[in-house]
Amino acid sequence: GDYFHEIAKFRAFRLLVLEIAKLYDASFDANNIVIVGNSSLWSKSLYDPNVNMLRNTTEAMSAVLGGVDAINIEAHNASYEKPTRQSQRVALNISHLMREEAYLGKVADPASGSYYIDTLTEKLLDAALLLFQTIESEDGFLASFKSGGIQSLIQKTRDQKEKLIAQRRSVYVGTNRYPNQQEVINPEGVQVNHDTVAEVELLLPQRATLQFENLRLKTEKYVHDGGTRPKVFNTLFGNLAMRKARSTFAMDFFGTAGFASEEQFFNSVEEAIQGAIQTDADIVVMCSSDPEYQEHVAAFAKAFKASEAKGKKLILAGFPGEFEAAYTEAGVDGFVHVKTNAIQALSQFQADLEIA
Structure with missing residues (x-):
């Protein structure tokens, strides 16, 4: 707190x-x-x-x-x-x-x-x-508790806090920001709380980071059971400062769910497209500045989708603003930025990759 x-x-x-x-x-x-x-x-x-x-x-x-x-x-x-x-x-x-x-x-x-x-x-x-x-x-605490009023007040506050955590605006070092990619935890070794039977609705105490932990543990279980760890490939091109900042953001973002990331800088958009097509990663993330997105994203996405890269997700690192519809129509599958609800987005990525 x-x-x-x-x-x-x-x-x-x-x-x-x-x-x-x-x-x-x-x-x-x-x-x-x-x-x-x-x-x-x-x-x-x-x-x-x-x-x-x-x-x-x-x-x-x-x-x-x-x-x-x-x-x-x-x-x-x-x-x-x-x-x-x-x-x-x-x-x-x-x-x-x-x-x-x-x-x-x-x-x-x-x-x-x-x-x-x-x-x-x-x-x-x-x-x-x-x-x-x-x-x-309103007839006192006990009556309010039995009717669920107290729980509703607490749940409202919890929901507000969890929203900030999911958007990574409320930072938990090592979990929803700055995850240690080398840290691997066996899901079977984690002690969890069991459901409690009660006559009235109860709100069980929990860790604020539980949703992110469940995401990452789901990935770890998938890998532990023989699956391949999801790979993210960041294609950097254009403006030096923005491409690096957005690549760092994307690596941090996907790392919270246990995805492995790598990045590569390309001297031209054409080289970046070829690199994106040739990579064996599950997700390709474009990392550059807004002006360069406006100039090159449509061509990048169309070439990427027309290639043999079918099945790979093409993501743009940054807030698309008024260009979201145009980028999506060109073939961009999604966007990651500071306003993204990471829990929802990463859960969808896991579902798309059949990580149950």
Whole structure:
């Protein structure tokens, strides 16, 4: 989550308890409120798991700076396998480092006086109090939970977050951005949550990266079962800066699903067309600048489709804008750019390649 937002959230929660107590004419010592923070399952990832250690650290720091009384830090690999002694030791040492080296336990409220955090705390408090009052006016939490109202609110937030993750605007290093192409995980060795039977609808906790992980694991299973890893061939031509930037983007994009990528620069469009035709890759990606796309894509696509390259997908790296219809008519099969929903696009590529 957002570091400062998490700090403010804990501070707002303590104030919220006091506000609610006032509404019910209850009085108690604020010092008797004990808040325990737990590291997040949502933020952890299966791929590039060592990044989870950093996520655990920032989560623990935000909890302490937010005023929790105790923290429980799960091992960085606990969400997908049985924690090892080493991973448990690392998790335990995070609190030791904060207490013994960073001295975070020496200051009562380190965030006090920060205009940004104080303002954020007040906004969260006001929003939470309004939500609490709304739920109470609708017969309370239990009734809302049984009717699915609480789940609906949570699902709405989850959907918004998952959309940003699918578009790769919310970055998870090693999963939906900057994947390690050399990292291979056997799908059979991954621990998964089993369905839970309940009388009311439940939203089970999950990793934010689960959709991307499932995509990549599907590719790994396909390869593990004897299939050939999907290959992507980036044909670079024209403007030096744009061709390289778009090739890097495409390699990153397809890499999140476990596709292997390679790139090659060509001195002319004619050479690029021949390279695209001759490659044994499943997907060919054109990488150049917008002006050069407008000048050459139609000829490139028509020559490519008229050749013996049948069965290969021809993709354009970049946002086509007003030229999308023209490019598609010429023979371009798809586009990858910053607005693309990667989950939907990559799922379709897998389906086209019969990766079940």
